[in-house]
Amino acid sequence: MIEFFLNGERQRVTVAPDTSVLELLRGPLGQRGTKEGCASGDCGACTVAIAEAETGDQPLEYRTANACITPAHQLQGCHLVTVEGLAHGNDLHPAQASMVACHGSQCGFCTPGFVMSLFTLHEDRRAHPGPPLDAERLESALGGNLCRCTGYRPIRDAALDMSRQPDHRPAWSEDPALDTAVHGLGRIPATDDLEPDTFLAVPTDLAALTRAMSAHPEARLVAGATDLWLETTQRLAPLNALIDLRQVKELRTIEETPDGWWIGAALTYRELEPLFARHYPALAHLLTRLGSAQIRHRGTLGGNIANASPIGDMPPALLALDAKLRLASESGIRELPLDAFFLEYKRTALQPGECIADVFLPRPEMLGSLSTRPDTLGSLSPRPEDAPGEATPTSPRVELRAWKLSKRREDDISTLLGVFRWQLENVPSGEIRLVNIRVAFGGMAAVPLRVPTVERILEGSAPDIDTFEAAKDALRNALTPMNDARGSAAYRLTAACNLLERWRLVVEGGEGSEGDPSDTTEEVMLHAYAH
Amino acid sequence: MRTLTKRVFGSRASATDRNAAPDLAREVERELGQTGEVGRLEGDEPIARDPVRPGAPKAKAPNRHTRQHESAIKHVTGRAEYIDDLPAPDDALHAIVGLSPVAHGRLERLDLEAVRRFPGVVDVITAADIPGHRDIGPVFPGDPMFAEATVSYVGQPLFAVAATSYQVARRAAQAAVIEIDPLPPRLDPVAAAEASEFVRPTHTQSRGDWSAALANAPHTLEATQFVGGQEHFYLEGQACLVVPSEDEGVTVYTSNQHPSETQKLVAEVLSIPFHAVTVENRRMGGGFGGKETQAAPWACMAALISRRTGREVKLRLPRADDTRATGKRHPFSNRYRLGFDDEGILLGADITVIGDCGHSPDLSEAVVDRAMFHADNAYSLGDARVVGHRARTHTASNTAFRGFGGPQGMMIIERAMDDIARHLGLDPLSVRKRNLYRSVQDGKPRNVTHYGQEVDQHPLMREILERLERSSDYWARREEITAFNRRSPVIKRGLALTPVKFGISFTAQHLNQAGALLHVYTDGSVMINHGGTEMGQGLHTKVCQVVARELGLDLVTVRISATRTDKVPNTSPTAASSGADLNGMAARDAASQIRERLYDFAAEHYQLDRGGMRLEGGELVTGVGNVTRRMPWGELIQAAYLGRVSLSATGFYSTPLIHYDRDTGQGRPFYYFAFGASVSEVRVDTLSGEYRVERVDILHDVGDSLNPAIDLGQVEGGFIQGMGWLTSEELKWNDDGRLMTDGPATYKIPTFGDLPPVFNVELLEGHPNSQASIYRSKAVGEPPFMLSMSVWSALRDALASLVDYRISPDLDTPATPERVLMAAEALKHAGDENASAQQRDVHP
Missing domain, CATH: 3.30.365.10 (Aldehyde oxidase/xanthine dehydrogenase, molybdopterin binding domain)
Structure with a gap:
C-alpha cells in the first residue's frame, strides 16, 4: 500500500509493482485529465508534477515526470499534482490562463502535459526568483513535451506570459500543514498487502539492498525507471518483482575526495547538474541534450551505466574521464574501471547479486599529464570557476568535448556520441604536442568504448592535419558501426571522422568554439550545439 | 493595404544585428515593456479584428473575430474529454488487434486457442466472424478488415481480442500462433511502377505540345527526387468506444474525421441498416488526415465485438501498433524533364510522380491526383505533361495527410526552380518570380494550369512574394550570406523564398x-x-x-x-x-x-x-x-x-462551379486557390550535417480571416509540421518491410527548440477571397504546410555554397543531419569535377 497526496488530498491505495503513475491516475483514481500519448516517456502528454519529501523541513519542490513510466509505488510520501489540481475554483493558475490567452492549445491533447511543465516552471521561479526566462531555460523546461498542432510559438508566448497573469494559486497551496503532512508519510511503502506472486523491496541502506538482491535474484532493480519501464509498457514484460534503489542512502550521496567524487548511482541527472556545471561544463552541456526535463528528474547515472546501451549518453563521457565504479554485493565492494565494465552488447561485468553503488569522477586537475609544463599556452588557461582568483595557471587546461549527433537536438537518443579529452604540451623544440588523449564513442559499436588505436596516434603528436588524417584512418579501421533507425553505418563512420576534424579545428583555433560568437569566421560548429 | 501583424521576437532585426544570436528573453522583455503584450494581433479593421490581449477581460462585443478555442479552458484544466477518457461501465471490454508480423505472405495458420483461453479474454474475432462486408476499403475495395489468405504488410490486422482489461488483452494477443509462408515483399515504389504494380490506373494531364516545347527549348534539365512520407503522430492515437444499443444497433464514439463513412462501414460489416448505427465525435486529439479513412477499421472491430457480447467495447491502439497498422503520408519518387529559356522561364515540362501507396488504394487515387494538380505549385509550366502513378508496395496503405499529395507534388517543381537557377547562375528567387503565373508572356497566356484551370488571383501571388521579398530583406541578406559563406569554411548559411499556391475543394466533386x-x-x-x-x-x-x-x-x-x-x-x-x-x-x-x-x-x-x-x-x-x-x-x-x-x-x-473530367485531365477542380510564401534562413554545420533554422518570415493569404488567432495557429502549426516532414521525421523500414521508426523514441517530430528563434508570421489582409466563400475567407488547414519547403530549399542553398553555387545538390527528404552531411560530402568530392555533374544538360 502506498500513501501520498494527490492535489492536496491524502490517498491510500494498493498497487501492483508494475503499475505506473499514469495507470493509477486514469484507472483507480479516475483522474483522466492526464493523457497517454506514447507510454514510452517520449511525448510528455502524461506530464505530472511530483514533490518528493526529502530530509528536513525543506519546502516541497515540484518536478515534472512522465507518469507513464514512473512506478506508482515511488509516489509513497510524495505530493502528486496533476492538471486537475491547479485551478482554484474558476480561477485558472497562470500556467493555464496564459495558455488560454495565448491560444496555446489546439487539439488540446498535449495541453495538460504542457500545463504541468509550465506549472513547475512557474512554481520554481516563484521559489527561486532569477533572471528573466531565456531560450535555454524554456527549452529545458518544455523540450520534453511534444505538440503536433501549434508549432510551439503560442506556447512560448504562454510561458513568457505567465508572470503577467493574476497569480492564482492552487487551493491546496493554502494548506499550511500540507508540506509537513507529506513529510510525515515516509518514503517506504507497506508491502504486506501485495499479491502473493509479486515482490517489492525498498531498502534504505546498502546492506539491506545487497541482502534483498541476494534473497531475490529474480527481482529487477529499479531507480528512475525511465528505461526499465518500457519493458512493461512496450514489450509487456512482467515487472512483478522489484527492488527499488531510490531510498538507499549510500546511493544517494556524493562523497568528495581530494582526487574527485564518488557519485551515488541513484542520484538523478538533475541532482548532478550543479557538480557538472561547476567542474565539467562539457558534461553539463551534455546533460541538456540527455532526454528531457521529465527524464532528467527521474533517470540516474547508475541506470545509464548499468543499462549498458551502446547509445547511452554518459558512458562515453565517463570513459574519457577514466571513471571507475564501486560494485556492491553481499560479499562486499569492489572497484572496477569503467573501461572494463562493458563486455558486449547489453552485457556487463556485473555479477549476480551485484549492483553499481558509486561512480568515481576524477577532478579535472587530477587528469593533467605529469609531463605537462605549466608555463605557456595562456589561451588554454583554466576558466575562472576552476581556479578562482588565481592569476597564473598552474598547468594547461585539460580539455574535454562531448559531441552528440542525433536527428533532433532535444529529447533524442544519440546516433553517435564522440568524447574527446586532451591537453597541449610544449616540447623543447617549441612545437606543440597533444597529450593525455582519450577518445571514446557511443553508437559506433555494440558497447560504448574507447578507441586505443586512435588515442595512440594522437598521443604525443603535433595537432596537425597529418596527425588527424592518420587518426581518421585508424578510426575507420577500428570501428564498424551499425545500421539502424537512427543512422546508417556509413553516416556514423563519416560523421565520427568529421568529429575528429572538428576537434582538430578546435585545437587549431585555440579558443575554438568558446571564442567570441560574433566572430563567425572562427566557427567550427553551431552555437546551439557548442559548449 | 492593411496588414495583420503579429509581433515576434526579433522581428525587426536590422541588417546589422542579424548575425547576433537572438537573445530571446531580452527581446521578449523589451516587447513586454514597450507594449505590455506578447504575441498579440494588431489589426486596423475596427469591427472585424479584435486584438488578443493575454490576461485581458474577454472581449465584450459579440462578433469580434479573434476568439479563443471553444474548448480552451477545458483543454487547460483537463476537463476536455477524448475517447479514452469517456466513462465506461466496469464490465466494458478492452479490445486489442493482432497484427501481421510479416510484410507479404500466405497465412498458413492462425491458431487463436491460447488467446481464447487466456484468463480474462471474453471474445476473439477473425474474418470468419464477420456477418457482412469483409472488405472495408473506403472508396475502392482492397482493405480486408482482417487478412485472410494473404498478408500484405507488417501491421495488417489478423484478429481482435477483447478482454476485461487493456493489459490482459495486450498480453493475450501475444499468445496467438501465427504461421505465414513468407513471399518476397515489394518495398520499392519505383520498381513497382516499372513492373506496372499499381493500386489504381495511371492518370495523365497534359496541355499543349510539351514534347515539341522540350525539344526546342534552349536549355533542358532532368532530375529525380525522393520525397519521404510522414507519420501523422496525432497525440491521441486511434481509439473508439462502442455501446450496443436497443434492437441491433450500436453507438460508436470514435476519434474520427469521417463519422458518416464509419457509420456506413460499421453497418455494412454488421449487415444492418445505416440508421442502426450512430457515430459521434466531440473532438480529436489531432487528426491531420490520419483519421479520415483509417479510424474506421477499429470501430468496425469494436462494433462487431460489442454486438457479439452485448457489452461496451473500447479499442485503443498502443502507439507502436497504431504506427505500424495505419498508413502515412505517401512517399513519392518524382522526376522532371524541363525546357527553359536563358532567363530560366519554363517552356515545357514533363513531370512524373510516383506515389508509394502501400498495399491498397485507400485514398491514393485522389492523393496522387492532388500531387499532379500541384506539380506546378505557383508556376506556369508552359506546355506540359504530368503523369501520376500509384505504386503498390507491401506497407500499410498510405492515406490522407495535410496537403494530401499536394506537398509531394510541389517538391519536384521547387527542386526544379533551384536547379534551373544554379544551371544558369541565377538566384533561385529570380527564377521563381519569372515563372509565377501571369496573364501573358511573349504573347502566350501564362495563367492557365496544365489541367486547364485559370489562376484568377495570380497578381495576388506576385504581390505576396514581392512584399515578403521586401519585408524579409531578402536581397541584402542574400549578399551578406554569400559573403559569410565565402569566408566560413565549416558553417554555411542558406536562404530561400518559396511560394505556395494550393487548390481548395475536394477533387472528388460529390464531397463538396x-x-x-x-x-x-x-x-x-x-x-x-x-x-x-x-x-x-x-x-x-x-x-x-x-x-x-x-x-x-x-x-x-x-x-x-x-x-x-x-x-x-x-x-x-x-x-x-x-x-x-x-x-x-x-x-x-x-x-x-x-x-x-x-x-x-x-x-x-x-x-x-x-x-x-x-x-x-x-x-x-x-x-x-x-x-x-x-x-x-x-x-x-x-x-x-x-x-x-x-x-x-x-x-x-x-460548392458551385467546380468540375473535373478525368478522361481529358482538364477542368476546374478547385473553387479557388490559397496563396502564401515563406523565407527561411538556415545555418548548417557541413562537418556534422547538423543545422538550425534561424529565421522564418511568412506571409499567408486567408482571404478575410474568420478568426485571425486560429488562422495564425494553423499557419504556424502547419509550417512547423511541414518542417518536420522535410527535416527530422524519418520513416525507416528494414529489408523485411518492418517499420523501424514506430514511436516517438525513433520518429522525431519537431520539438520546442526547433521553433525558429525569429518567426515573423503575417496574415495577408485586405484581399478577400475572389470567390463567394464564407465571408470571403479562405481555407487554412493545409496550405501553410507547404510553406516549409523554404527550409529544405535553404538547406540546399547552404550546401550549394560549398561549390560556389555551381551545383544544385541532391537532397532527398527528410533532410536529416545524415542526409545533409552525405550531401555535403558528395559536394566536397564533386567540388573539382564538372559543375553540371549533378544535372545532366540533356540538350545537345
Missing part, C-alpha cells in the same frame, strides 16, 4: 457538400450542430462565430455539440481544408433561415417594417435613428415560440 442543424431553445440559447469534426483546427469555434454573427448574438449564447450522424447525415470527411468553407456555409444557411423566419414573424406580430430589420448585439433592431426599436433576443424567441414559429432549421451547402 455539407449540412448543419440549428436549434434555438425558448430561453434564446442556440445549439448548432454540423457535419464537420473538431481536431484542434478550431472549426467548431469558427462555426459558432458564423452562427453568432448571423444572429447578432454573443458567442456564449451559441453552443456546439458533438458531431453525430443522427443529427447531420451523409457528411463528408473533415478534410481538404474545407471544414469551415463547407460547414460554415451550411451553418450560415441554417441561421439565415431562422433569421428570416424571425423577421417574418416580427413583421407580422408587431406590425414592424421588415425592410430595415437586423439582428445585432443580442437584439432585433428595426428602423433607424430616433425611431429605432429594439427587442431583446430572448423576448423575441419566446414570442416566436408562442407564435408557433419553428425555431429549428437544417442548413445545406454545395
Whole structure:
C-alpha cells in the first residue's frame, strides 16, 4: 500500500509493482485529465508534477515526470499534482490562463502535459526568483513535451506570459500543514498487502539492498525507471518483482575526495547538474541534450551505466574521464574501471547479486599529464570557476568535448556520441604536442568504448592535419558501426571522422568554439550545439 | 493595404544585428515593456479584428473575430474529454488487434486457442466472424478488415481480442500462433511502377505540345527526387468506444474525421441498416488526415465485438501498433524533364510522380491526383505533361495527410526552380518570380494550369512574394550570406523564398457538400450542430462565430455539440481544408433561415417594417435613428415560440462551379486557390550535417480571416509540421518491410527548440477571397504546410555554397543531419569535377 497526496488530498491505495503513475491516475483514481500519448516517456502528454519529501523541513519542490513510466509505488510520501489540481475554483493558475490567452492549445491533447511543465516552471521561479526566462531555460523546461498542432510559438508566448497573469494559486497551496503532512508519510511503502506472486523491496541502506538482491535474484532493480519501464509498457514484460534503489542512502550521496567524487548511482541527472556545471561544463552541456526535463528528474547515472546501451549518453563521457565504479554485493565492494565494465552488447561485468553503488569522477586537475609544463599556452588557461582568483595557471587546461549527433537536438537518443579529452604540451623544440588523449564513442559499436588505436596516434603528436588524417584512418579501421533507425553505418563512420576534424579545428583555433560568437569566421560548429 | 501583424521576437532585426544570436528573453522583455503584450494581433479593421490581449477581460462585443478555442479552458484544466477518457461501465471490454508480423505472405495458420483461453479474454474475432462486408476499403475495395489468405504488410490486422482489461488483452494477443509462408515483399515504389504494380490506373494531364516545347527549348534539365512520407503522430492515437444499443444497433464514439463513412462501414460489416448505427465525435486529439479513412477499421472491430457480447467495447491502439497498422503520408519518387529559356522561364515540362501507396488504394487515387494538380505549385509550366502513378508496395496503405499529395507534388517543381537557377547562375528567387503565373508572356497566356484551370488571383501571388521579398530583406541578406559563406569554411548559411499556391475543394466533386442543424431553445440559447469534426483546427469555434454573427448574438449564447450522424447525415470527411468553407456555409444557411423566419414573424406580430430589420448585439433592431426599436433576443424567441414559429432549421451547402473530367485531365477542380510564401534562413554545420533554422518570415493569404488567432495557429502549426516532414521525421523500414521508426523514441517530430528563434508570421489582409466563400475567407488547414519547403530549399542553398553555387545538390527528404552531411560530402568530392555533374544538360 502506498500513501501520498494527490492535489492536496491524502490517498491510500494498493498497487501492483508494475503499475505506473499514469495507470493509477486514469484507472483507480479516475483522474483522466492526464493523457497517454506514447507510454514510452517520449511525448510528455502524461506530464505530472511530483514533490518528493526529502530530509528536513525543506519546502516541497515540484518536478515534472512522465507518469507513464514512473512506478506508482515511488509516489509513497510524495505530493502528486496533476492538471486537475491547479485551478482554484474558476480561477485558472497562470500556467493555464496564459495558455488560454495565448491560444496555446489546439487539439488540446498535449495541453495538460504542457500545463504541468509550465506549472513547475512557474512554481520554481516563484521559489527561486532569477533572471528573466531565456531560450535555454524554456527549452529545458518544455523540450520534453511534444505538440503536433501549434508549432510551439503560442506556447512560448504562454510561458513568457505567465508572470503577467493574476497569480492564482492552487487551493491546496493554502494548506499550511500540507508540506509537513507529506513529510510525515515516509518514503517506504507497506508491502504486506501485495499479491502473493509479486515482490517489492525498498531498502534504505546498502546492506539491506545487497541482502534483498541476494534473497531475490529474480527481482529487477529499479531507480528512475525511465528505461526499465518500457519493458512493461512496450514489450509487456512482467515487472512483478522489484527492488527499488531510490531510498538507499549510500546511493544517494556524493562523497568528495581530494582526487574527485564518488557519485551515488541513484542520484538523478538533475541532482548532478550543479557538480557538472561547476567542474565539467562539457558534461553539463551534455546533460541538456540527455532526454528531457521529465527524464532528467527521474533517470540516474547508475541506470545509464548499468543499462549498458551502446547509445547511452554518459558512458562515453565517463570513459574519457577514466571513471571507475564501486560494485556492491553481499560479499562486499569492489572497484572496477569503467573501461572494463562493458563486455558486449547489453552485457556487463556485473555479477549476480551485484549492483553499481558509486561512480568515481576524477577532478579535472587530477587528469593533467605529469609531463605537462605549466608555463605557456595562456589561451588554454583554466576558466575562472576552476581556479578562482588565481592569476597564473598552474598547468594547461585539460580539455574535454562531448559531441552528440542525433536527428533532433532535444529529447533524442544519440546516433553517435564522440568524447574527446586532451591537453597541449610544449616540447623543447617549441612545437606543440597533444597529450593525455582519450577518445571514446557511443553508437559506433555494440558497447560504448574507447578507441586505443586512435588515442595512440594522437598521443604525443603535433595537432596537425597529418596527425588527424592518420587518426581518421585508424578510426575507420577500428570501428564498424551499425545500421539502424537512427543512422546508417556509413553516416556514423563519416560523421565520427568529421568529429575528429572538428576537434582538430578546435585545437587549431585555440579558443575554438568558446571564442567570441560574433566572430563567425572562427566557427567550427553551431552555437546551439557548442559548449 | 492593411496588414495583420503579429509581433515576434526579433522581428525587426536590422541588417546589422542579424548575425547576433537572438537573445530571446531580452527581446521578449523589451516587447513586454514597450507594449505590455506578447504575441498579440494588431489589426486596423475596427469591427472585424479584435486584438488578443493575454490576461485581458474577454472581449465584450459579440462578433469580434479573434476568439479563443471553444474548448480552451477545458483543454487547460483537463476537463476536455477524448475517447479514452469517456466513462465506461466496469464490465466494458478492452479490445486489442493482432497484427501481421510479416510484410507479404500466405497465412498458413492462425491458431487463436491460447488467446481464447487466456484468463480474462471474453471474445476473439477473425474474418470468419464477420456477418457482412469483409472488405472495408473506403472508396475502392482492397482493405480486408482482417487478412485472410494473404498478408500484405507488417501491421495488417489478423484478429481482435477483447478482454476485461487493456493489459490482459495486450498480453493475450501475444499468445496467438501465427504461421505465414513468407513471399518476397515489394518495398520499392519505383520498381513497382516499372513492373506496372499499381493500386489504381495511371492518370495523365497534359496541355499543349510539351514534347515539341522540350525539344526546342534552349536549355533542358532532368532530375529525380525522393520525397519521404510522414507519420501523422496525432497525440491521441486511434481509439473508439462502442455501446450496443436497443434492437441491433450500436453507438460508436470514435476519434474520427469521417463519422458518416464509419457509420456506413460499421453497418455494412454488421449487415444492418445505416440508421442502426450512430457515430459521434466531440473532438480529436489531432487528426491531420490520419483519421479520415483509417479510424474506421477499429470501430468496425469494436462494433462487431460489442454486438457479439452485448457489452461496451473500447479499442485503443498502443502507439507502436497504431504506427505500424495505419498508413502515412505517401512517399513519392518524382522526376522532371524541363525546357527553359536563358532567363530560366519554363517552356515545357514533363513531370512524373510516383506515389508509394502501400498495399491498397485507400485514398491514393485522389492523393496522387492532388500531387499532379500541384506539380506546378505557383508556376506556369508552359506546355506540359504530368503523369501520376500509384505504386503498390507491401506497407500499410498510405492515406490522407495535410496537403494530401499536394506537398509531394510541389517538391519536384521547387527542386526544379533551384536547379534551373544554379544551371544558369541565377538566384533561385529570380527564377521563381519569372515563372509565377501571369496573364501573358511573349504573347502566350501564362495563367492557365496544365489541367486547364485559370489562376484568377495570380497578381495576388506576385504581390505576396514581392512584399515578403521586401519585408524579409531578402536581397541584402542574400549578399551578406554569400559573403559569410565565402569566408566560413565549416558553417554555411542558406536562404530561400518559396511560394505556395494550393487548390481548395475536394477533387472528388460529390464531397463538396455539407449540412448543419440549428436549434434555438425558448430561453434564446442556440445549439448548432454540423457535419464537420473538431481536431484542434478550431472549426467548431469558427462555426459558432458564423452562427453568432448571423444572429447578432454573443458567442456564449451559441453552443456546439458533438458531431453525430443522427443529427447531420451523409457528411463528408473533415478534410481538404474545407471544414469551415463547407460547414460554415451550411451553418450560415441554417441561421439565415431562422433569421428570416424571425423577421417574418416580427413583421407580422408587431406590425414592424421588415425592410430595415437586423439582428445585432443580442437584439432585433428595426428602423433607424430616433425611431429605432429594439427587442431583446430572448423576448423575441419566446414570442416566436408562442407564435408557433419553428425555431429549428437544417442548413445545406454545395460548392458551385467546380468540375473535373478525368478522361481529358482538364477542368476546374478547385473553387479557388490559397496563396502564401515563406523565407527561411538556415545555418548548417557541413562537418556534422547538423543545422538550425534561424529565421522564418511568412506571409499567408486567408482571404478575410474568420478568426485571425486560429488562422495564425494553423499557419504556424502547419509550417512547423511541414518542417518536420522535410527535416527530422524519418520513416525507416528494414529489408523485411518492418517499420523501424514506430514511436516517438525513433520518429522525431519537431520539438520546442526547433521553433525558429525569429518567426515573423503575417496574415495577408485586405484581399478577400475572389470567390463567394464564407465571408470571403479562405481555407487554412493545409496550405501553410507547404510553406516549409523554404527550409529544405535553404538547406540546399547552404550546401550549394560549398561549390560556389555551381551545383544544385541532391537532397532527398527528410533532410536529416545524415542526409545533409552525405550531401555535403558528395559536394566536397564533386567540388573539382564538372559543375553540371549533378544535372545532366540533356540538350545537345
